[in-house]
Amino acid sequence: MRQIKLVWRYIRRYKKLLMVSITCMLIVQTLGLLAPLIVKSILDDQLVGITRPWYETQETSGVSYNGKYYTQDDQTGDILTIVILNGQYLAIDGPIELGQQFFDGTNLKVVTFEGNEVFYPAVKLTGGEVMNFYAPFIEPVAILLILLFGRYVLHILFLFLQRITTSYITVNVVRDARKDAVKALQRMPMTYFEHEPAGKVANRIITDVNGMINLFSTLMNLLLNASLSVIFAYIGMFYLDSSLALMTFVAFPLIYLWLRFFVSHLNQIAQRVSESASMITAKLNEIINGVNILQIFNYQNETEKEFEVVSNEYRREQLREQKLHLTIGWNMIRLLGLMVTALIIGYFGFQSLTISGFIISAGTIYAYNDYLSRLIEPVQTLFREFGNLQMALVRTDRIFAIIDAEQEDDSFEVIPRYKGDIKFENLWFSYVKEKPVLLGVNLDIPAGSMIGIVGHTGSGKSTLMNLLLRFYDLKECDLGNIYVDGKEIRELSKRTYRQHIGIILQDPMIYTGTIASNVKFGKDVSDEEVERVLREIGGGYMIDKLENGIHHEVYRGGGNLSVGEKQLISFARAVVHNPSILVMDEATANIDTETENLIQNALNKVKEGRTTIVIAHRLSTIKNANKIIVLENGLKVEEGTHDELLANDKQYAGIYRSQTKNV
Structure with missing residues (x-):
């Protein structure tokens, strides 16, 4: 089975523990074989031996x-x-x-x-x-009772060892799989995240990875433990009554047909249950992340109704699964087990036995019934756990869809710092085939220059930068090339290519930690350097007002910072990493005028020695740019300095006038 091979990749790392677990399982089953025989001897040979x-x-x-x-x-x-x-x-x-x-x-x-x-x-x-x-029976009974007690003590001991080693394997396998899933997630192309909601992906890594545990545990219970239980049960049954043991083989073809019918109905339900659970997580993630908007617009009732729809779908699928188990699943197996037990007692009861013979065979009936319960128990486990097995297979597929998904080249090599010459050559690009969003864009950006890119929403500004940053790569249906320092950017792995590129986004990403940890972001720099950069870009007031300065604790998403302060941290992060190419994507769109002036002053200081590309919504940010590019519906329609474009009196001038008419 393909899923078993996938999980085995992780389990084989703990082969020694697996062997210990299997050995303990064998010992437990052997002790289980001995217990009924000891009890039989006490009953038949000792307690009623007087007859x-x-x-x-x-x-x-x-x-x-x-x-x-x-x-x-x-x-x-x-x-x-x-x-x-x-x-x-x-x-x-x-x-x-x-x-x-x-x-x-x-x-x-x-x-x-x-x-x-x-x-x-x-x-x-x-x-x-x-x-x-x-x-005469006191001493033998005492010895047998001591053996029986010792057997139970050993059973508890080895069962504990078997379960603790199995648990150690499962928790480590889950840890390794989650780590690999997160590692793979960071190397996936951006197209993956366009189609998968963040909550759904998180659910796969948090919840679906448990499918590997369930698969491993179920396989241990079904394939190994259950098989051993059947084998040892038959050893005891053939020892006691071979004819009756042979008769029980008639049930196996019936159980096989029953199981096939059961599984055919269960498999589809298991997939729907897993998918419904993921949709609940995705919906919850959407609600939590947008709770402020929901409250502002009084959308609570509608949100509850939408969540109720998703939740009810999950409930319906779960009920279908439970009904299946209760009708033709493990509940029916319980009834079958009770019926077979009654038949066993009847089988022995109709034998030609005297009263003394009946008393003697009481231990045999007990032992045989004990072995029979050990034979029925795996069948019960099979039906009870098969639903979990189907769910585990589905979840295992889902988590490995992340771990083994198409990933980008993650190789890394140190390369010289870019000079910063950038060239876009006849660039045609489309997210969806035959629907291009860039139409033959040509653009030269000299090293060390600062350029601004403007245009209305949907003009292709962010797409141009996504291609430069290699969040997307040109496909076979696209045309053109992008060069940095005369070298086609796809010749390098993305990790290698990006080592001298920085970015500041419109919505800065702030992580739980401190101001210093967010600025350093993996860069080995001193606290003094962090503080120097922050003060250089105008963040001195922020440091001075906080008791712990750059070591001030930052909440998830920067919830205890203002929008402007978060943007200053994001800007400082890019400067600390000292990129030769710096991209600012609407970085001043959400900050006040005072903070914009601070960042503008910082830009004038840090742009020297690096190529700076500013995607601007507020044109005041790029007034002093060496060159401004105007895009419209994927086309480059204007190019020049601020004064030149105003003199042309076309799109740029119109945008500028619309922003300044109320000033």
Whole structure:
């Protein structure tokens, strides 16, 4: 099975623990085989062993009764029979016939299977006489009880070892798989995230990875533990009654057909349940991330209704799964097990047994029924766990869809710092085939220059930068090339290519930690350097007002910082990494005028020695750019300095006037 091979990639890292677990499992099953046999011996050979014939002996070491001595070892003397009837112990000289027994206080009446009545003089034994006859069995019973107790102690010990090693394997496998999933996630192309909601991806890594645990545990229970249980159960059953053991094989073809019918209905339900669970997580993620908008626009009732739709779908699929189990699943197997137990008791009950024979076979009935329950239990486990197995297979596929998904080249090599010459040559690009968003864009950006890119929404500004940053690569259906320092950017791995490129986004990403950790972001720089950069770009006021300065704690998403402060941290992060090419994507769109002036002043300082590309919504940010590019519906329609474009009085001038008319 393909999923088993996938999971084995992780399990094989812990082969030694797996061998310990399997060894413990074998020992537990062996101990399980011995327990019924020990109990059978206590019942048949010891506790009711008193009913076997006693023979008179001349040895005084035998049991004393009426001035004579009796033993069960030397079978040469006169016979004394002990009968247990309705809690009374009766002594009868000589053997007795087989049949139903009655005692009238003086005689034992035996009704044979042929219907004849036979009477035997019988004497009721006193308590002391009974104890005398039980005396030879005390030591063997004590030994067997010690063995039985030792067996249970060993069973608990090895079962604990087996489960603790299995648990150690599963938790480590999950940890390794989650780590690999996160690693793979960071190397996936951006197109993957266009089609998969963030909540759904998170659910796969958090929840679906548990499918690997369930698959491993189910396989251990079904394939290994259950198989061993069946094998050892049959060893005991053939030892006790081979004919009845052979008869049980008739049930296996029926169980196989039953299981196929059950699985055919369960498989589809398992997939729908897993998909519904993912959609709930995705919906919750959407609600939590947008809770402020929901509250502002009073969209709570509608949100509850939308969540109720998703939740009800999940509930319906779960109910279908439960109904399947309760109708033709493990619940029916329980009924089958009880019926088979009744048949076993009937099988032994209809044998030609005397009362003493019935008492002797009580241990056999117990042992056989115990083995039978061990045989039925794996079948119950099969039906009970098969739903989990199907769910585990689905979830395993889903988590490995991330781990083994198409990933970008992650190789890395140190390359010289870029000079910063950038060239876009006849660039045609489309996210969807035959729907281009860039139409033959040509653009030269000299090293060390600062250029601005403007245009209305959908003009292709961000797409141009996405291609430069290699969030997307040109496909076969696209045309053109992008060069940095005269070298086609696709000749390098993305990780290698990006080592000298920085970016500042419109919505800065701030991580839980401190201001310093967010600025450093993996860069090995001193706290002094972090503080210097922040002050250089105008963040000195932020450092001074905080008690811990750059070591001020930052919440998830920068919830305890203003928008402008978060943007300053994002800007400082790019500067600390000292890129030769810096891209600012609407970086000043969400900040106030005062902060914009601070960043503008910082830009004038840091743009020297690097190529700076600013995608601008507020044109005041790029007034001093060496060149401004105007895009419109994927076309480059204007190019020049701020003053030149105003003089042309075209698109750029119109945008500029619309922003300044109210100033």
